[in-house]
Amino acid sequence: MSNAFVIAKFTNSNGKTEIYYGATDPIVIMLGSVSAAxxxxxxxxxxxxxxxxxxxxxxxxxxxYTNINNNKEKNMYWILSIFKKNTREYYYGERSHVxxxxxxxxxxxxxxxxxYNTKELMLWQLEYxxxxxxxxxxxxx
Numbered sequence: 781m782s783n784a785f786v787i788a789k790f791t792n793s794n795g796k797t798e799i800y801y802g803a804t805d806p807i808v809i810m811l812g813s814v815s816a817a818x819x820x821x822x823x824x825x826x827x828x829x830x831x832x833x834x835x836x837x838x839x840x841x842x843x844x845y846t847n848i849n850n851n852k853e854k855n856m857y858w859i860l861s862i863f864k865k866n867t868r869e870y871y872y873g874e875r876s877h878v879x880x881x882x883x884x885x886x887x888x889x890x891x892x893x894x895x896y897n898t899k900e901l902m903l904w905q906l907e908y909x910x911x912x913x914x915x916x917x918x919x920x921x
Contacts, residue, residue: 783820
């Protein structure tokens with residue numbers, strides 16, 4: 781395909797709106813049998829700008845955002861969410877540093893990690909979290 785990046789918006793089987801974003805080919809293949817609205821972009825900067833517009837306009841309406849990459853691309857940047865009793869901490873940065881933090885967490889804390897192929901996508905997602913969870917802690921590692 782001529783456009784390397786895409787945003788696909790669709791309703792999943794649970795009735796929730798999902799937004800897949802990232803590399804065009806794997807998303808189009810994954811959603812081949814699903815009715816989805818597609819927006820194509822020539823570069824990652826245009827993709828991130830549109831994601832920012834969507835999140836600014838719609839806010840936190842329960843959309844599920846998922847980054848989909850080509851298998852050839854390495855997920856070098858991560859965001860790790862650690863849920864403690866009444867707080868949430870986000871650790872973000874290069875993969876190895878975030879994984880080191882994840883392996884050092886003790887206790888019954890819940891961990892959720894997401895990987896990103898570029899720093900820009902990770903930072904966009906982090907801004908989204910900051911808007912929707914301003915009381916959480918954000919720590920670069």
